[in-house]
Amino acid sequence: MTDDREPVAVGIDVGGTKLVAAGVDRDGLVGARIREETPAGDPDQLMAALAAIVADLGGSGLPVGLGIAGIVDAAGVLRYGANLDVRDFDVGPRLQALTGRPVTVVNDATGAVWGEVQAGAGRGVDDVVMFTLGTGVGGGVVVGGSIVEGSQGFAGELGHLIVEEGGRRCPCGNRGCLEAYSSGTAVALRARARIADEAVSSSLQGHDDLTGKAVAEAALAGDRFAVEMLEEAGRWLGVGIATVVNALDPARILVGGGASIRSASFMLPPAREVMRERLLGGDQRTPPEVVEAELSDDAGMVGAGLLAAERA
Amino acid sequence: MTDDREPVAVGIDVGGTKLVAAGVDRDGLVGARIREETPAGDPDQLMAALAAIVADLGGSGLPVGLGIAGIVDAAGVLRYGANLDVRDFDVGPRLQALTGRPVTVVNDATGAVWGEVQAGAGRGVDDVVMFTLGTGVGGGVVVGGSIVEGSQGFAGELGHLIVEEGGRRCPCGNRGCLEAYSSGTAVALRARARIADEAVSSSLQGHDDLTGKAVAEAALAGDRFAVEMLEEAGRWLGVGIATVVNALDPARILVGGGASIRSASFMLPPAREVMRERLLGGDQRTPPEVVEAELSDDAGMVGAGLLAAERA
Numbered sequence A, B: 001m002t003d004d005r006e007p008v009a010v011g012i013d014v015g016g017t018k019l020v021a022a023g024v025d026r027d028g029l030v031g032a033r034i035r036e037e038t039p040a041g042d043p044d045q046l047m048a049a050l051a052a053i054v055a056d057l058g059g060s061g062l063p064v065g066l067g068i069a070g071i072v073d074a075a076g077v078l079r080y081g082a083n084l085d086v087r088d089f090d091v092g093p094r095l096q097a098l099t100g101r102p103v104t105v106v107n108d109a110t111g112a113v114w115g116e117v118q119a120g121a122g123r124g125v126d127d128v129v130m131f132t133l134g135t136g137v138g139g140g141v142v143v144g145g146s147i148v149e150g151s152q153g154f155a156g157e158l159g160h161l162i163v164e165e166g167g168r169r170c171p172c173g174n175r176g177c178l179e180a181y182s183s184g185t186a187v188a189l190r191a192r193a194r195i196a197d198e199a200v201s202s203s204l205q206g207h208d209d210l211t212g213k214a215v216a217e218a219a220l221a222g223d224r225f226a227v228e229m230l231e232e233a234g235r236w237l238g239v240g241i242a243t244v245v246n247a248l249d250p251a252r253i254l255v256g257g258g259a260s261i262r263s264a265s266f267m268l269p270p271a272r273e274v275m276r277e278r279l280l281g282g283d284q285r286t287p288p289e290v291v292e293a294e295l296s297d298d299a300g301m302v303g304a305g306l307l308a309a310e311r312a
Helices: A043-057 A091-098 A108-119 A184-197 A214-219 A223-248 A261-276 A297-312 B043-057 B093-099 B108-118 B184-197 B212-220 B223-246 B260-278 B296-311
Strands: A008-013 A020-026 A028-037 A065-070 A070-072 A078-081 A087-089 A103-107 A128-133 A135-141 A254-258 A289-292 B009-014 B017-023 B028-037 B064-068 B070-072 B078-081 B085-089 B103-107 B129-132 B137-143 B251-254 B289-292
Touching: A008 A043, A008 A108, A008 A297, A020 A043, A020 A091, A020 A297, A028 A043, A043 A091, A043 B289, A065 A108, A065 A297, A070 A103, A091 A103, A091 B070, A103 A108, A103 A128, A103 A297, A108 A128, A108 A135, A108 A254, A108 A297, A128 A223, A128 A261, A135 A223, A135 B223, A184 A223, A214 A223, A223 A254, A223 A261, A223 B223, A254 A261, A261 A289, A297 B028, B009 B043, B009 B108, B009 B296, B017 B043, B017 B093, B017 B296, B028 B043, B028 B296, B043 B093, B043 B260, B064 B093, B064 B108, B070 B103, B085 B103, B093 B103, B103 B108, B103 B296, B108 B129, B108 B137, B108 B251, B108 B296, B129 B223, B129 B260, B137 B212, B137 B223, B184 B212, B212 B223, B212 B260, B223 B260, B260 B289
Parallel strands: A008 A065, A065 A103, A128 A254, A254 A289, B009 B064, B064 B103, B129 B251, B251 B289
Antiparallel strands: A008 A020, A020 A028, A070 A078, A078 A087, A128 A135, B009 B017, B017 B028, B070 B078, B078 B085, B129 B137
16 A cells, blocks of 8 residues: 555445545545535435535546445435435435436445455455444345345345344344344343343443443453353354355355444354354364454445446 | 257256256256166266266267255365265266266255256246255255355255254254254154144144154145144244345245145245244335245256256
8 A cells, every 4th residue: 555546436435424435446545534424314415415525535537436324226226214314315316417427326234345345354255244233233245256235135134134033122123133132232231131130240330321332341341241241242143154154155254343343352252153063064164264344434435435436 | 848849958966866867958857857776885886877877868969967965066076975975076077077078066956946046936036045845954045146156065055044043953963943943854843742742633643653744744634733833834934034035135035845845835824924024124125925946856957957058
């Protein structure tokens, strides 16, 4: 990475509260990030903000990639936006008309997986599955070097692998989904319940608004109960990983997302152990690597930009 | 389908007890099947039998596709044969040397899925997942029109989706795998256990060696308890289907295999119902179709042959 890198695209991560954008190439970000508030309630203002970012970063004609939480169709229409609270918003075609650039729109988790595969922890292998741990659990699947988007753009919802039929209640309304065991929210709920029910010895006791982040920080500070909570979430992650590996046999599993940053060192060893126990054909195969993602919050931007560059 | 169809390949299903072979084209079998005992213990005899079949059916140079239970690598070597009890058997290269034809070797379930996608119930869609119900539960995954074989050839082991962590013991040694709930074997075990433990009213009582086939036949004859056993297995199948659909969003799910032939009418309605309940984004999406496979035992032969024709 030298100073004379030229971006091949503009990558923009359209979050519910923030727009983050930068030039990208196959090594990641090129130049500084732009950060702005997302004008979330007003599509016209959002389009104007996006066009201004493209004018600022887009040089003389770079393609533009947007990553957005929600369901995106092949025409670049956001059919349903989880954070923006919109339906059938033709963000891609409109930005293309406003800027004259080729615009590619993808689901944010799909973008993140693609970023990791092209420029992060997934480099060098063609079959990759990524789990993103945060408030919920998301993910993405790459088969034969291509992202699996699914027949309706719903693929990669790995938080809703069912790991225990009839088990814990999931925010999606069902029971037993991986998200109800391995998200930051799930870790916090479980820690609160254990503290309320049992004589637990932990620095987390008396914590008013216990979050997954607080559990991870306590674990890093040596709190044994907090470590136990993360290891339990890691074992459940291992069950989900085993299910995916039995179905798809990827070469590498990536674990990323905001909740993994502080907790991966506690969650990944038990996840690997449970995965190995559960794989079919144990002694006939090499288990896939299970590694931390590398690009952190930049993954979606990088992946959306690189997809735009490929498709331009 | 007219009488002047010309086969494009020879398809051979190499089972543990039987070899079945025929000419195939994009509409399925062309001409009659050949059926022989498999010389299972003797690789040289097996090679001679396969070469004789090719001489008989292979016209003036048709490519040859073999479907075999086990792990097959890209060079056509059977690394581990589930039925033939062999390791690292170079069946593909040897048959190619013996016959002078291009030879393609695939896992039998992979062949069956490809047969259904090309010439059966999967025609017309690019993203298909197939579950095969028999003694065990197998499967295959097609994404974007291509079979997913996985980084080591282990993909498609859908019987080992974990649907209930810590649940019923599976023949693979783990607990809670779909196979332990929805295979013919699982249905029979469950029926026997219920009959032993409870005052069940069923024609299956006193049955000496209760099989999945016997349960299905009793259900077809109107036995309410047998119907209940198949519906329960169908609900578990629905959990496995939901997990796969949340991960991959296929357009169509196929259910085939020997145990599905008599039981599909009982298993598929509850499977569809449970799948719909468990899908993420319920009202935003059209659930995939869940339909019976069409080619029955011919699927593997047809698929292996058509793969050989494509690759020749």
